[in-house]
Amino acid sequence: MSADVPGIGLRAGRDREADTTAYAEARDAERVGLAGLLKHLDRRGRRSPWAPGLRVSRALTWDAADRRDRRWWPQGITGTADARLTEADPDRVHGRRLLAVSWWGTGADGHNDGSRVSFYDVDTRRYQHAELVRVVDGDTGPELAPLRVHAGGLVWHGPWLFVAATATGLWVCHVNDVLRLPATGGRGGPPGPSRDRFVLPVRQAWPAVTDDGTEPFRWSFLSLSRTGGEAALVAGEYARGTKSRRLLRLPLDPSTQLPLLGTDGVARPTLVAKGVAGMQGVVERDGRWHVTVSHGPVAPGSLLGGQPGALRRRRYAAPPGPEDLHWWPELGGLWTATEHPRRRWLVALRTH
Numbered sequence: 001m002s003a004d005v006p007g008i009g010l011r012a013g014r015d016r017e018a019d020t021t022a023y024a025e026a027r028d029a030e031r032v033g034l035a036g037l038l039k040h041l042d043r044r045g046r047r048s049p050w051a052p053g054l055r056v057s058r059a060l061t062w063d064a065a066d067r068r069d070r071r072w073w074p075q076g077i078t079g080t081a082d083a084r085l086t087e088a089d090p091d092r093v094h095g096r097r098l099l100a101v102s103w104w105g106t107g108a109d110g111h112n113d114g115s116r117v118s119f120y121d122v123d124t125r126r127y128q129h130a131e132l133v134r135v136v137d138g139d140t141g142p143e144l145a146p147l148r149v150h151a152g153g154l155v156w157h158g159p160w161l162f163v164a165a166t167a168t169g170l171w172v173c174h175v176n177d178v179l180r181l182p183a184t185g186g187r188g189g190p191p192g193p194s195r196d197r198f199v200l201p202v203r204q205a206w207p208a209v210t211d212d213g214t215e216p217f218r219w220s221f222l223s224l225s226r227t228g229g230e231a232a233l234v235a236g237e238y239a240r241g242t243k244s245r246r247l248l249r250l251p252l253d254p255s256t257q258l259p260l261l262g263t264d265g266v267a268r269p270t271l272v273a274k275g276v277a278g279m280q281g282v283v284e285r286d287g288r289w290h291v292t293v294s295h296g297p298v299a300p301g302s303l304l305g306g307q308p309g310a311l312r313r314r315r316y317a318a319p320p321g322p323e324d325l326h327w328w329p330e331l332g333g334l335w336t337a338t339e340h341p342r343r344r345w346l347v348a349l350r351t352h
Contacts (some may be wrong), residue, residue: 009216009266010169010250019135020177020201023142032177032198035094037119040180040196041126051345052271055317056157056330058348060125067344072116074323074337074344076102076154076164078280081328083156090348091330093175097122099326099346101337102132102151102163114146117154117161117173118202122344124172130178130198132163132171147171147202153281153324155233158257161200162233164219169208173200174257192218206259215244217269221324223283226248234258236275236282236291243277247272247308264280270271273308279337290334290351292322297340303349306342319345 015167024031027317032039032090043063051059071264079099081091095104101118107113120127132147161173181197192209210216220238224231233250237318248269253260259267275282281292281302289299321340328335332348 004108007211008217008248009209009262009268010206011209012258012261013098013166013207016201017144017174017177020179020203023135023144023201025240026141028182029179029199030182031134031177033178034119034257036180037128037130037178037198038094038121040094040197040198041119041121041124041128043127044127045120045125045127047125047202048345051319051347053182053316053318053347053349055192055303055314055349055351056319056347057350060120060122060346062127062344068341070106070341071113072103072105072350073339074101074103075152075339076222076225076333077325077326077335077346078104078154078156078161078176078335078337079326079328079331080156082326083158083328091328097331100154100156100161101346102154102324103129104150104152105146112116112148115149115151115163117151117163122235127196130200132173133199133201135201142283144199144201152220152222152238153235155222155224156311157224157252160257161204163202164222165218165233166218166220167208168219170222171202172204172257173205175200175202176204177178177201196261204258204269217246217248218244220266220269221279221281223325223327225284227284227286230254233258233270234281234282234284235269238279240277245275249284270275276304276311283325283327283334285327290325292318292325292336294323294339297321297343301338303334303351307349316345319343319347322347330331 048059069176105113149165155162252262252267300316301318301322334349
């Protein structure tokens with residue numbers, strides 16, 4: 001049962017497309033969009049013959065370097081089944097079936113060092129990273145700064161990518177804003193001799209709004225719901241102990257495909273239910289809910305299903321460290337990404 005959530009919402013920030021254009025012109029960066037990035041899927045994943053988990057029906061993985069990397073940690077997941085850019089071929093974009101996975105980065109001090117999104121072709125198992133960035137004013141003109149968010153949830157709806165930013169709300173990117181940087185340009189110096197470097201600037205900020213006396217909502221993970229034919233974001237809070245672990249539904253405007261604004265200029269969610277401890281991802285389809293729970297880097301993860309408040313737990317369902325969830329019935333059902341080094345998979349999970 002849903003109810004209004006007084007005191008919680010998101011406010012639309014300014015559109016930053018002009019900032020991206022200014023940076024590209026000043027720094028000789030090529031605005032290639034997603035179509036241009038897909039021409040350079042120079043990282044090779046592979047099909048995994050096995051992944052731990054009683055509900056695993058299909059498993060893919062990354063290249064050796066990304067499987068071991070202790071700086072970057074997979075978090076959110078979505079795909080072209082959510083994007084639905086064309087009705088004729090609803091689960092493909094530019095002719096490809098893609099998963100998109102967000103990662104958060106840790107620096108030498110253990111603090112957030114940025115975030116990125118990987119576009120992974122599930123048929124060829126080729127993929128490419130795009131670093132999530134903000135265009136900021138520098139001493140010599142526009143510069144790029146890393147988007148320092150946990151990126152625990154990701155939704156691809158139309159041309160938009162929604163990135164969960166925990167206490168600060170959401171960031172939104174447009175897939176046509178992907179930039180290909182010149183060899184000597186951009187943050188971090190030149191890339192390797194055989195690797196292109198791509199960045200995806202954020203288009204809009206949707207900062208969290210919290211009225212006095214209301215407990216702030218933590219936008220920990222995201223999925224797309226189309227219950228009743230109307231698109232909405234479903235968001236949840238990761239928590240253990242006594243912290244809140246609410247599940248919200250945020251309607252999307254069918255004309256803009258962005259959060260639906262009220263007369264006060266704020267997008268207001270509805271409260272769905274109280275979730276379970278340790279939630280990492282949630283999906284709702286046709287009134288049935290599915291939730292992932294991680295039990296650390298060694299023990300297999302759990303998958304819960306049913307109605308909020310009466311979820312049935314299936315233990316040992318997923319590999320260790322399952323994160324966000326994405327619903328892709330034509331490709332095996334539920335998909336999740338696992339985060340721990342040397343135990344990193346993209347897996348489809350059976351729900352029955």
